[in-house]
Amino acid sequence: MSAEAERKTETIPEWKREEIDDLAAFLGRYESVGVVDITGIPSRQLQDMRRELHGTAALRVSRNTLMERALAEVDEGLEALVEFVEGQVGLIGTNDNPFGLYQQLEESKTPAPISAGEVAPNDVVIPEGDTGVDPGPFVGELQTVGANARIEGGSIKVVEDSTVLSAGEEVSADLANVLGELGIEPKEVGLDLRGVVSEGVSFSPEELDIDVEEYIADLEAASSAARNLSINAEYPTARTVPSMLAKAAGEAKSVGLSAAVESPDLADDLVSKADAQMRSLAAAIDDEEALPEELRG
Amino acid sequence: MEYVYAALILHETDEEINEDNLTGVLEAAGVDVEESRVKALVAALEDVDVEEAIETAAAAPAGGAGGA
Amino acid sequence: MEYVYAALILHETDEEINEDNLTGVLEAAGVDVEESRVKALVAALEDVDVEEAIETAAAAPAGGAGGA
Amino acid sequence: MEYVYAALILHETDEEINEDNLTGVLEAAGVDVEESRVKALVAALEDVDVEEAIETAAAAPAGGAGGA
Amino acid sequence: MEYVYAALILHETDEEINEDNLTGVLEAAGVDVEESRVKALVAALEDVDVEEAIETAAAAPAGGAGGA
Amino acid sequence: MEYVYAALILHETDEEINEDNLTGVLEAAGVDVEESRVKALVAALEDVDVEEAIETAAAAPAGGAGGA
Amino acid sequence: MEYVYAALILHETDEEINEDNLTGVLEAAGVDVEESRVKALVAALEDVDVEEAIETAAAAPAGGAGGA
Numbered sequence: 001m002s003a004e005a006e007r008k009t010e011t012i013p014e015w016k017r018e019e020i021d022d023l024a025a026f027l028g029r030y031e032s033v034g035v036v037d038i039t040g041i042p043s044r045q046l047q048d049m050r051r052e053l054h055g056t057a058a059l060r061v062s063r064n065t066l067m068e069r070a071l072a073e074v075d076e077g078l079e080a081l082v083e084f085v086e087g088q089v090g091l092i093g094t095n096d097n098p099f100g101l102y103q104q105l106e107e108s109k110t111p112a113p114i115s116a117g118e119v120a121p122n123d124v125v126i127p128e129g130d131t132g133v134d135p136g137p138f139v140g141e142l143q144t145v146g147a148n149a150r151i152e153g154g155s156i157k158v159v160e161d162s163t164v165l166s167a168g169e170e171v172s173a174d175l176a177n178v179l180g181e182l183g184i185e186p187k188e189v190g191l192d193l194r195g196v197v198s199e200g201v202s203f204s205p206e207e208l209d210i211d212v213e214e215y216i217a218d219l220e221a222a223s224s225a226a227r228n229l230s231i232n233a234e235y236p237t238a239r240t241v242p243s244m245l246a247k248a249a250g251e252a253k254s255v256g257l258s259a260a261v262e263s264p265d266l267a268d269d270l271v272s273k274a275d276a277q278m279r280s281l282a283a284a285i286d287d288e289e290a291l292p293e294e295l296r297g
Numbered sequence: 298m299e300y301v302y303a304a305l306i307l308h309e310t311d312e313e314i315n316e317d318n319l320t321g322v323l324e325a326a327g328v329d330v331e332e333s334r335v336k337a338l339v340a341a342l343e344d345v346d347v348e349e350a351i352e353t354a355a356a357a358p359a360g361g362a363g364g365a
Numbered sequence: 366m367e368y369v370y371a372a373l374i375l376h377e378t379d380e381e382i383n384e385d386n387l388t389g390v391l392e393a394a395g396v397d398v399e400e401s402r403v404k405a406l407v408a409a410l411e412d413v414d415v416e417e418a419i420e421t422a423a424a425a426p427a428g429g430a431g432g433a
Numbered sequence: 434m435e436y437v438y439a440a441l442i443l444h445e446t447d448e449e450i451n452e453d454n455l456t457g458v459l460e461a462a463g464v465d466v467e468e469s470r471v472k473a474l475v476a477a478l479e480d481v482d483v484e485e486a487i488e489t490a491a492a493a494p495a496g497g498a499g500g501a
Numbered sequence: 502m503e504y505v506y507a508a509l510i511l512h513e514t515d516e517e518i519n520e521d522n523l524t525g526v527l528e529a530a531g532v533d534v535e536e537s538r539v540k541a542l543v544a545a546l547e548d549v550d551v552e553e554a555i556e557t558a559a560a561a562p563a564g565g566a567g568g569a
Numbered sequence: 570m571e572y573v574y575a576a577l578i579l580h581e582t583d584e585e586i587n588e589d590n591l592t593g594v595l596e597a598a599g600v601d602v603e604e605s606r607v608k609a610l611v612a613a614l615e616d617v618d619v620e621e622a623i624e625t626a627a628a629a630p631a632g633g634a635g636g637a
Numbered sequence: 638m639e640y641v642y643a644a645l646i647l648h649e650t651d652e653e654i655n656e657d658n659l660t661g662v663l664e665a666a667g668v669d670v671e672e673s674r675v676k677a678l679v680a681a682l683e684d685v686d687v688e689e690a691i692e693t694a695a696a697a698p699a700g701g702a703g704g705a
Contacts, residue, residue, distance in 0.1 A: 099476040201468045215437070215477040220490035222437045224422075226369045227491060231423035234298060235409035236341035237366045239491070241301075242350035243423065247558075248301040249351040252505040254558035259549040260570045262541050262609035264616065265502040271614075271622040273694070274573045278641045280694035284685045290677035292638055299513040302506045306530045309503040318530070325529035326510045326522070337405035367445040370438045374462045377435040386462070393461035394442045394454070538612075540605035571649040574642045578666045581639040590666070597665035598646045598658070 019062060023070035023091070026060050027078060030093030032101065034196035035084035041189060049191060052108060057094035057101055059191070067091055077200040084194040092191065098198045102208035109190030116176040124165040124179070124186045131156045131182060138181065145175045299328055300338050308347045315339060367396055368406050376415050383407060435464055436474050444483045451475060503532055504542050512551045519543060571600055572610050580619045587611060639668055640678050648687045655679055 012020075027033050038046060038061065050059050062070075068085050071078045094101045114120065126147045131138070135151045142149035147162040164175060171179075179186065196203045230240040231247070256266045257273060282295040303322040307314045316335050323330045371390040375382045384403050391398045439458040443450045452471050459466045507526040511518045520539050527534045575594040579586045588607050595602045643662040647654045656675050663670045 097472075097476045097479075099473065198472065201472060203469055203472075207469055207473065210473050210477045212477050212481060215474070216481055216486050218434065218437045219441065219478075219481070219483060219486040220493075222370075222373070222434055222441055223366075223487040223490040224493070225419040225434075226366055226373055226438075226441070228421055228423045229373065229410075229413075229415065229418045230366065230369045232418040232421055233409045233413040234300070235369065235406050236301070236338050237369060238341050238344060239366045239487075240423075241338070241341040241345050242353070244298075244301050245305065245345075245347055245350040246353045248298055248305055248506075248509075249502075251298075251555045251558040252302075252305070252502055252509055255509065255546075255549070255551055255554040256502070256505045258554040258557065259545040260573055261505060261545045262572065262606055262613045263502060263504060263538070264613045266505075267613040267617045268622045270570075270573045271577065271617065271619055274570060274577050274642070274645075275623045276694040277570075277691045278574075278577070278638060278645060281645065281685070281687060281690040282638075282641050284690040285678075285681040286684070287677055287681040290640075290674065290681035292640070292674075295638065295641070299510045302510045302513065303530075306503045306506045306510075306526070306532075309506065310530050310532050312531045321529045322526060323510070325525045326507075326514050327516045328510070328514050331405070331408060333401040333404035333408060336399075336401035340399070340402060367442045370442045370445065371462075374435045374438045374442070374458070374464075377438065378462050378464050380463050389461045390442070390458060393457040394439075394446050395448045396442075396446050537605040537608040541603070541609035544603050544606055571646045574646045574649065575666075578639045578642045578646070578662070578668075581642065582666050582668050584667050593665045594662060595646070597661045598643075598650050599652045600646075600650050 016066060019066050020069045020073065023060065023062055023067060024074050026058070026093060027070060027074045027091065030058070031095050032093065032098040032196055032198035033078055033081065034092045034098065034101070035081050035194045036090050036092045036105070037087065037192040037194055038090050039088045039192075041191075045189075049108065053092075053104075056096050056104065057092055059090050059092050061090040064089065077197050077202065080197055080202045081195055089194070090191075092193070098196045098203060099208055099210050101196070102193055102205065105191045105193055106209075109188040109192075111185035112187040112189040113180060113185050114171050114176065114187050116171055116173040118171050118187075120165045120167055120169055120171060121187060122167045123163050124171075124175070124184070126158055126162045126164055126178075126182065126184065128158050128161050131158060133181070138178075141174065141178050141181075145172070145178050147178075299323060299326065300334055304338060304342065304347070305351070308351075314342055314347070367391060367394065368402055372406060372410060372415075373419075382410055382415075435459060435462065436470055440474060440478060440483070441487075444487075450478055450483075503527060503530065504538055508542060508546060508551070509555075512555075518546055518551075571595060571598065572606055576610060576614060577619070577623075586614055586619075639663060639666065640674055644678060644682060644687070645691070648691075654682055654687075 036059070041049070046059075046061075053059060064085050067089070068082050071082050071085070071091075092101070114124075126142070126145075131142075131149070133156045135154070135156060139149050139151055139156045142156065142158065146164045148159045149156055149162075150159060151157070164178075165171065193205050193208065195205070196208060227240055227243075229235075230237050231243055234244070236244055253266070253269070255261075256263060257269055260270055262270075279295065282291055285291060288296045300319065300323065303319050303326075304314050306322055307318050312318050316332075316339055319335050319338065320330050320332075323335075368387065368391065371387050371394075372382050374390055375386050380386055384400075384407055387403050387406065388398050388400075391403075436455065436459065439455050439462075440450050442458055443454050448454050452468075452475055455471050455474065456466050456468075459471075504523065504527065507523050507530075508518050510526055511522050516522050520536075520543055523539050523542065524534050524536075527539075572591065572595065575591050575598075576586050578594055579590050584590050588604075588611055591607045591610065592602050592604075595607075640659065640663065643659050643666075644654050646662055647658050652658050656672075656679055659675050659678065660670050660672075663675075
């Protein structure tokens, strides 16, 4: 008997049973359900976030074991989310589209300072520029943590963007000091979606992070491709036939002008062309005596 | 491109750009006319202002028209 | 243009661009498919390197080239 | 890119660009449809003016179709 | 311009651009053909590389380009 | 193009652009004049305001006519 | 201007651009020819590549003249 099955058969206290049922009912109310990381968010801030989500999504926090149970009990593929229940997490549900939820959560994230001993969630960069700090020992501190800094024009300057810590590395006390002094807040605090199941389909955060601009670029590329194919293969469509007509007309004009075809439709252009050629030839003549007054430079 | 040229001839002479007329012009030029292409062209032209399309071409720089 | 898009889907998925496949795709999109247009498209694409034709920039659109 | 072409077919035929319709078109083209991509496409296009994108592309000196 | 278009159709179909052929195409389009214009056209095209002239047009930003 | 040049010489000297005058100028230049082209040119210029056509040309970025 | 056009006609017909020929063309057009200007033009053109000068003009947007 597997450990999981074993757990299911054990007798559960009444309050746990009720909590699981409650969680399951919560999960059942939404088309899209996700697991969010709430690590390091103070409870008051969590309350604010709940309020901001009101109307679009709901957040429910409980013991991890109970959340796992509820996810496994509700059908609809939610068991795929069990693997994300680890650390400080909550369940989030929405009936709006999950892509919008992801975007909303990302936008609501706020920067926060990082303390010594914490693990950097992403690369920590000290940007190029004037620190505004007077010359002093701070330049040494900057150099110690790996920033390319020097004294210039009466203050300490960082000469180039300097990556002082890579994602996943631990922040040292020195670095925490330097970042604090510079006011750099490398953390993004907020609800961090780990995974979503929407109507039975699982999405990773990467899949939820859709770039609308990219889709527009794809639409444009696809419609260009179709235009090109239509015109190059000479298969007319309502969208491309005007271009094909213009192209054909342009070809006829080009042939007509280069052959100097005496057509009423080309007469204007032929006269213009002759005039332009005459002027061009006149411009190539150095001796003004050879030209009538109108054509003298 | 001969199908498009044929449509333009009909347009210039104020004849209707329909299957019969296109086929007639093309056959007179010795083209082995494909009915489906004629149909497709007529369908594509249904809501198109031919004159406007041509004028765009006329407005454009006259094809470099080189040659003597 | 939907006929051309249908051809491009088939091209992308390495399916043959023939009458049956085109008709299938178009019907799935709710198009009231005209056989002649399908035939014309297949004929037009017969001698064309689709990949190359896609990439070769065609003429810019004529002015008010609206149309559906 | 076949997902985008499918969306464009639906746009041309004035059908709604929704999951069912996209899936239908793609399956008809023999595509092994990924539901998550369909959902993402529908969500992404929700606020996009497809017609505008088409016109932008048409106005630009159509370079080769990039994209995936 | 119908005379030039007629010449271009003949060029596309590899038929000789002579008086008889031009007259045939134009008459099929319902044109009341002027013999002198046909003769003049044939004479004018005699020394011109039609293919090259067509390609010159293609090289220029056909259509779309703002007018003068 | 010599036929057009001849017409413009006549225009410059305020002589009538008719068949006789054109033929005269061209023959003086050793051209083996084709009557049909002369006729066609006279007809083509009938409704053209030569002066206006020239001014339009002059107004436009003058034919690349840069310095010598 | 008529002197320059006369030179262009001669160039076009592969006749030598000399005093006699120019005078002949101009007189045929009814011009009261000034010998000194003819001389000056012939001398000036001696160092000019007429073909090249003409092509410069042709390459530029042909006179903005619209109207089909």
